[in-house]
Each structure stands twice: as C-alpha cells, then as structure tokens.
Amino acid sequence: MTAPPATRARAPRKPDRHEQPVGLPWFVWIPAGLAFLLIALPVVGLLWKADWARMPELLLSDAALDALRLSLETAAISTLLCILLGGPLAVVLARGRLPGLRTLRSVVLLPLVLPPVVGGLALLFLLGRTGLVGRGLELAFGITVPFTTAAVVLAQTFVALPFLVVSLEGALRTAGRRYEAVAATLGASPSLAFRRVTIPLVLPGLASGAVLAFARCMGEFGATIAFAGSLQGTTRTLPLLVYLERETDVDGAVALSLLLVVVAIVVIVVGRPRGSEGLT
C-alpha cells in the first residue's frame, strides 16, 4: 500500500527471465511451507470429508438456502453500513485534529481484538430488552432489537467496522495530504478536493477494506449467536447453521462449510482490489 512518488511512476514492468534476484535464505522455506499447509490442509480435510453424492441435497435444503440468502443479505447491508459509517470515521482518524484521537483509535480497534461473543454480549447489554438503550427503545417505541435480522446486521457491523476503518485510514495516510494541498492551490475548496481527489485516491483502499469487512460479516458467528439468537430465515446465518448442523448431521455441516469456503474464495478473488494507476 505504498504510493511511490507520482513522478517515478512507470508502466508496470513485465517479469524478465534474465533477472537473477537475490535468493531467499533456506530457513524461511520450511516455516513458510508449514504456515501454508496449516492454512490449506484443513480445507483439504473438509474436501476429503465431504459427502459429494449428498452435496446437492444438503446445499439445496430450505435451511441452507435460507441461511445463504440471509448471510449474503445481512453481510451486504452490514458492509454498506461499514462504508457509510466507517468511511467518515477513517477520515476523522487520518485527518482530524482532535485531542484524544489515539484513544479514539484504540476504542475503534476493540472489536478486532475482542472475542466476538463478548461483543455480542456487550451489544445485548446495550440494546437488549433490559439493556441501557434497549429498555428505552422498548418503552418508547416498542422496538426490541434482539432476535431480529437487524440484530444480525448490528452484530456484523460491530465486528467488521474496524477492518474497513483500518484499511481506509491506511490508504488515506499513504495518499497523504500533498494531493489535497495541490488541489487547494488550484482553487478547489476542501469539499471539492475531498470528492474529486481524496476519495478517488483511496478507492482501492476502500475497496479492499469493504472486501475484508464483507468477508468478516459472512463469517461472523459469536456476536450474532449471543446477540441475535438463531432462527431459520431471520437470524440463522450460514455459520450458525454450520454450528447447529454438526450436532446431528456432520455431512450437512461439512457441505455448508465448503459453501462458506467457496464464498470466501470468490470474495477474495473477485474483490481483491487491483491497484489503480500510479497508486498500488
């Protein structure tokens, strides 16, 4: 995510077979290989365990289709919320001049290090029927948040927000203020410079942040089950269904797990941001 000075930007070089790069020390290969296997082999384990004959039936069950639809919908909404709320937050963190910004950033990172189930409990004690805010919502508007799809979205947004904020803040810092200063000397107001210069410059960072956030939302389990409960079609997302299915039908759980793996791979491959010109 480093932006080379624009003056030095050249067309991307093709790899040259004559090049003889400095070699890697031998001792990095073994742990590197182990690290790769540690990630790849469990997926192989899933493939090996899968009951391919029953796969269509397992994946096309009402419960599985409901869960997939719910997961995709909630993850999409949550990602949108992450962009709408986390985008401006990242701008404040990267550009703002407020006292206590460091503390603010630490708080924003909390969901990243907190076990998701703790996040779910925290949300429950805030927005649950007896919670700090939830009590008022119930009394004033008759709204109860837990056990609703909105609770799923809240839980996902909670855990995924830092992913978007962190990667966007990094992109903003890398893009630096130099381009904004140039825009100002050309007569662009701060809001015009932000719209026409800053946002396009950080678009790759925003995209990669959104992809990460979406993937995190798709995989969200702990906060959801603690805060939203588990009901087919309403709150039972794919990970919750996997967890439930393995109680009785391991084959079903494996099939759904593979479905999640496929979704994850699609997200990574399709969503991986290709660096825009001059800014990778």
Added chain:
Amino acid sequence: MKRLVAAGVAGLAVVLAAACSSPSQAPSSGGASAAPESRTLTVFAAASLTESFTALEKQFETDNPGVDVKLSYGGSSDLAQQIVNGAPADVFAAASDSTMKTVSDAGLTAAAPTVFATNVLQIATAPGNPKGVAAFADLAKPDVKTVVCAPQVPCGAATTKVEQSTGVDLKPVSEENDVKSVLSKVSTGNADAGLVYVTDVNAAKGQVQGVSFPESSAAKTNYPIAVVKDAPQADLAQKWVQLVEGENGRKTLEAQGFGAA
C-alpha cells in the same frame, strides 16, 4: 514458558504429521504416565450433569484415594464427536440416546449403555414471571417471546415432541444450540420464556423461575452412561458407573431434579 514452547512444538508436530498424510495421531496428552497410586479417571458428561457429577466427584475421590477424577462437560454431541475422533475418555454420560448412539455405533462402548436418569422439560421464565406464563399453551401467545432449543439438539427434539403431542405450535423468536443459551436469553430478560430441562432451572438458582407443565411427560429424555471401549482406566470407569447408578448417585441426581431411570 516451557509449556508454551511444548504447545508450539506439539502444534508443529500436528502440522508435520498432517503434511505426511498419516492418519491423525495426536500427541499423547500430558506425556508422563501416572504413577500407580495416583490415577486419573476421565469422565465426559453432558453439561446438564455438571452439578450432580461435580458432587459425585468428591465422593468418588474420597472412596478411591489417589484417584483424580477429571470431568469434561459439554454438549452431548460435541463430546460424542470428540470420543469418535479419539479423545481419551473413560466414561461417557450423554443427555440423549441419539448422541450415545453415535459412540456405540462407532463401536466405542465397552458394553451396552444403560440409562441412569431421565429429565423432562420445564418452562423457564424471568424471575417473577412477568407475562404470567402458567401453561405450555401460553408459550404460543403472540406477546410472549419464547426461546427454545433447535430441533437438532436433544432439548429441541423434546420440545418438538411436546408440541406434537399437545398440538400447540410454538413461534419461537430463536432456536438456540443449547439449554444454557436459552437460559441466558431468559435470565437477561431478552426473552419472556424458554423451554429447558427441569434440572437446568434448578441449576440456574433463582435467575429464572420454573413453571412445570403436565405435557412434559410426553418427552422424557434418557441419560445413558457407558464405559468407553479400551478405556485407560476401565476398572475405575466401571466403579464410576456403579456410583452413578447406585443409591448415592440416584439421590444426588434427584436433588437436581432428575427422574429415575
């Protein structure tokens, strides 16, 4: 620090073993074999047995000096999966026939499992029972937020059975994975009522209020117990089963609300 390193090495060993595609050969846990006078009995038990078995553990250790009972509580199906995948258990006490069947079907029980207790459902409400739930049918009222177990787990299966026998169609706001999750949704006030086992209500010690209903007898849940095949401590395992099925065991279990086998 040493233990951390050991754990890291063990982790690497697993990766290496997997890399060589040898069948799962988990590193022996703990390593050192216990001296003859200090032996460890490992009991896998359904989470709902926590209070009863913890009470029995003390008695067993008094009766058998030098024996340390290790109790591993969890969801029955989790425990069954662990045993099928080679977890070193001596005794398995399950909260349903079907989960025990997973283990016995895999040929991993030393003898046919025996039922040592039964459990029935009870309605759990928030303390004071604010919605005035008095009967099973009340749970289907639209203003009562009910939480149940998912049909895939034993308490949920029992719930479904009661629904069928009574003709009451519950509209739960959530189907949880285990009774503890149901209980916490009720005790925190986020749900008005939940369906759990009577023993869970007793164990919750006043955080929820129990409401018994006669239709619960339609879905008695059996608690089977069995010594695991090739148990490292087969003799102690047998003694544990005898204790649970004996007079003391029965009394302890009854005190928690379990029914007789």
Added chain:
Amino acid sequence: MSLDVDVRLDRESFSLDVALSAAPGEVVAVLGPNGAGKSTLLGILSGLLRPDAGHVRVGDQTVTDVGAGVFVPAHRRGVGLLAQQALLFPHMTAEANVAFGPRAQGVPKREAEARARALLADVLPDVPGLPGRKPAQLSGGQQQRVALARAIAPEPGLLLLDEPLAALDVDAAPAMRSLLRRVIRDGKQTAVLVTHSALDALVLADRVVVLGRGRVVEQGPTREVLGRPRSAFTARIAGLDLIPGVREAGVLRTGDGTMIAGRETGGPAGTGEPAVAVFPPSAVAVFAEEPHGSPRNVLPVRLASIEPRGDVVRLRAAPREGGPEWLDGLAADVTPAAVADLAAEPGSALWFAVKATEVEIHPAG
C-alpha cells in the same frame, strides 16, 4: 500581479523573518541552502502556514494580515504551485488534471477542457494522444510539463515554483528550464522561484533574494547578485569561489596579507576599498606538491571533502593548521581521473592554483 510580503514565523529551533516584493510580471528567485526557510516562506505564501506576524498581499488582495486577523484559505488566494514533484492526480487524464483548476473556479466544462488542451499542446506539442493519457503513462519530465500547464491553467495571480527542476533527470531539466522561461518569464507571470541552483535563478529570475537561516542575506537583480556576490555565503550558493579582502594595485589583499591577482571589474576604485575576488571552481587546478612557474595564485589548503557532481568531482578546501579562515569552503572542480592521480583523501594537504586571468575582483562596498 504584484506581491508584497513581510512576515515573521517562529519555531522552537528556527525563525523566519523576511520581507520581499515582486512587481507585476516579475520573477523573484529565493536562493538558499536547506534549512534557510525557503519551504516555510512558500507555505506562508500559499496559505498552508500561518505566520506569527506580518502580512502577504497579492495584487490588491490582502491574503494574510496577522494584525488585522485576515487569513484567506489556500483555495481562495489565486496562488498556484508547481512543486519538485509533479503530483498529478493519478486517477485523472492529463486533460482532466489541467482542467481541474478552471473547473474548480466554475469555468464551464467545455471551456475548461478546451483551455486544458491548448495548454497541453503548448507545453508538450509532440506527444500524440496526450490529453487522454494517465500520469503513469508519462515520463517524469512529461509529468512536470503537464503539472506546469495545470498550475497556470487557473491563471493564478502569483505562481510559486518550488524547486521545479530538482527531481528531473539531467536530460529533462534543460528543456523544462527553457519551457519555464518561455511560459513564466516571457508570459509575464508573477512568480516566486525557490531553488538552490544559481543557473535556474540566472535563467528564470529577474531578481534574487538570498535567504540564510530565515533572514534575507542579500537581494538585487539576478546577474548583479550572482555575478558579484558580496558574501561568501552567496558565492557558495552561486557556485562561485569568493575571497574577501581589500583592493590594492591589480590585486586583492586578504586580511592575513595574502595577495590574490586578478582582473579588476566594476570601474575605478581606490586602494584599500573592500573587495572580493571571485572565480569559478572549474578554474582551479589542484596539486599534491607546490607548483612553480606560470603566474598563478597558489593557495595551501587541507582537503575537507570530495563530492561527485555529475561528470566532475568537487573538492572542498579547509584551512591548514593555523591557515587563514577565508580558505574554508573554497571549491575546485576536477575530473575523476585527476582525483585518482592526486591520491587525495579528506585531510590531505593540497595546493589550489588559479590563473589570474580567471579571477575577477569586484568591489564589495
């Protein structure tokens, strides 16, 4: 438009206190070493820094006046900037980059684009399809030309040039320099050029302000200041060797009594008047042993440093033990082969020799 600046800015370890002005259409070069306060001055002019005292006026608009509490933000000053790096917006075509300023001022899209194309054709006439290219498809020199077009497109009242040639290849710099001369100087664009290169100042600027440690050291018409530096400091920046002293018949006598022979310039002046001897470092020959023979000024020095400068090597002198202070910093440009022959390293004793015909003696009053 004219420029009138008188500002003060204090930092913990540095303070800037500068007054300068430029007539409409005039180009003023600000020369000075790193840390002299050039960037700070530019920041104050462009509106990216607030001075602690003073004012900045561009034309008849006061853009900064600390006493009156006036501070016009950067985007409403009409002060353009061309920096060392082109900083073209990487996501926009060359045309969109150049049209950006006019568009920001509210010029209609078509008109702004037409102006952009005309300017691009002016700065880079021989690049096919230039308007539609992205910055990454242009060389560094081409990018800097587009950046120049972008900077002048909004027709700024004042254009700031911040080392505009420093990041360019040696091949690209001369062409860019003459383009700047044509567009800025001949175009009567009021500009402040910050540079450390005397050549840039000579080619581009009408007047020079020499800055040292936040203060104006010297200022005046470019040729006068750089051709006849009054201080060793300016001479160093001008890239010339300078020895201070007093005039005597046909020679300059330094404080310690050394006689420097040279050509007298600047008309008649009396003996004993303050004067300086000036010569280019390329006129200095360097010897390991004291040379004899032809009429030269021969100065015993100690080698202080060796700096590669393109295809020559600059040797910097320091006085030997007990030697006169004015030898400090004298420079000699020699070929790499000559350096090898000398087998010299910092600390070595050397002799700097310069023919009298290469030395100009200026009055320094």
